[in-house]
Amino acid sequence: MSALPLLDEEPPLLVVEGLTVAYGARVGCRDVGFELWPGEVLGIVGESGSGKTSLLNALSAKIEPAAGRIRYRLRDGTMADLFDLSEAARRQLLRTDWGVVHQNPRDGLRLTVSAGANVGERLMAIGARHYGEIRGSALDWLGKVEIDRDRIDDRPSSFSGGMQQRLQIARNLVTNPRLVFMDEPTGGLDVSVQARLLDLIRGLVADLGLSAIIVTHDLAVARLLAHRLMVMRGGEVVESGLTDQVLDDPQHPYTQLLVSSILQV
């Protein structure tokens, strides 16, 4: 009687090995490794300074890691080492196959151009040159993220925080990415607004079969969205596994502390 290997032999989308990010002598994250499969949502939880954001920045190719490898399965099926790709190819990947939803909409949106232009930009960036079609896609996506289509020509600076986050999501998803990074997507939002956003993200991820890496310090958000969790502290992954297992049966002292620190309502 032997343990069975993986149920399906579909290869992972993202393979991370020994990833270390350093800022001079200071370590952002150390020796992080994991695999991410298509359609899977990985939550990265931990408190401020735990290395979540360093990890996210390296994963999304924003900063070059000091050590380790990030390999990604391109649409043609080949596994490419992220930092072996040319800068052009890497940036192309970020504009098309990947999306990044920032905590602060200011980092992810152009606040001085209209909502429609914000959504359309990624299409134009990959060569769309038909105004009518770009606008059509923008309208379609505003609808999907529950933004009133009448607001298409308004600037996002006039939007509420929740709308800005939903606009960021539309802006990212318009190119049909396969992998989306989200950094505290519900941070700073009112609870009722959070719920709506979480529900939207859940639905989109499931409907589109997206893979996502979501960084959050909110364990409730992690439970709702993530299939698997990695708990980080001091730049290292202290525990990882199935989301509900990590939250309901935490093994590491730090995870136990985190879980027991949640306020009950």
Next chain:
Amino acid sequence: MTQTLAGYNFAYLDEQTKRMIRRAILKAVAIPGYQVPFGSREMPLPYGWGTGGIQVTASIIGRADVLKVIDQGADDTTNAISIRRFFARTAGVATTERTVEATIIQTRHRIPETPLRAGQIMVYQVPIPEPLRWLEPRETETRTMHALSEYGAMHVRFYEDIAHHGRITTTYDYPVIVNDRYLMRPSPIPKFDNQKLDMSPALQLFGAGREKRIYAVPPFTKVKSLDFHDHPFSVESWDAACSLCGSTTSYLDEVLTDDQGGRMFVCSDTDYCRSRTS
């Protein structure tokens, strides 16, 4: 040849500087549309008055050249006159108001209506050379965007125009792609003149003094204005003809003739207009 000013080198700039600028120009010609940094010098007039163009002109001008300087199409504005006099006095070169006679035409805001010919050089005064600046404030990032031809987001501006006004409202300094490669600001010429940049027989040099950049469109180089498939690039047209020469094909300025609302349209290119009436 007129008497040149004593105590100054030919065309004001010292030979080392001119050589440096010529090297920048050669590089610019070799990479059409690419912005080449150069060591812009202090000139005896303030930035914004054409210091970039003057340095380019000073570096390429020779004793046999005939210089024309225009400002908004006119040869007789203060700026045009003083630049023309500057070179007359520091280089002793011949100057002209006639496009056909000129070998070098330094310009602010226009390209002459009279078709340019091979051997002529246009020198444009450029206030802001970087077409991506409004999108991206970081120079390191705009350079990377140029290196990787990441120009898609430029259309965001045109998208906004159409969304809010139903058409592309950018009318001057209208961005172009040079030789299917580099995105370039043609300097604040009306988009009417963009078509003259394309496959022009003349060499076109662009100088930005304050921003310390030189770029070029070599003769017979493709220059394409950005647009959308369903909102193609188009140029201004007027219902009126020039009140002076009757031209219906030139770029017209609207001139108020009295304070009762009287107005007329005249050619912006004064030399062209005069050549048609005389």
Next chain:
Amino acid sequence: MEPLLDIRGLAKSFTLHNQGGVTLPVLAAVDLSVRAGECVALHGRSGTGKSTLLRTLYGNYRVGSGELWVRHGAARIDLAQASPRQIIELRRSTIGYVSQFLRVIPRVAALDIVAEPMRARGLGAEAALERAAALLTRLNVPERLWHLAPATFSGGEQQRINIARGFAVEYPILLLDEPTASLDGDNRTSVIGLIDEVLARGTAIVGIFHDGEVRERVASRLYDMTEAKAA
């Protein structure tokens, strides 16, 4: 016939690192096999680890030691060794779990909560909603509630939605944690009917039934939790 669930020497304890590192042994040695069509009721006073065992069988708690073999299609998987992805796959198609309390997802309507496991198995939206509606009808959940998110529902209503969700898919293995705890007579009968049906179909059930009447009615046999404590 090979059991669908085969537990060998399963032990589980909790170490509370932030409370002086005290270790609470809960399960010491569980040996239990459950075959198709069998309903095993976990028997024992509270605190004997019934819920812990159920949660461990679902992969919600990590296996301490021992083996926990689950028949998954033609294969067998040891839950103690399974990767998170394998556990997710097992939950999608092989093991169903009806917990005591519904974990409410903000803004998701009752009908969609019930339909979700069927959608996850690739059933079309229409067919899934149709079956969800049939289950909710059978469990007497008023139709006016179907399109509301259950956050404000009564305990009994939430539990029936949870049961409908658990029975929506024909899982070969079903884990039931007090499925009738907050239900009145009629609804209890409906749930018993559902249990009978899946047992007849060959589902293996492990459950906690405090309600003696229900236990009598559905359990094929009891598993005495004091056995699990035996060293």
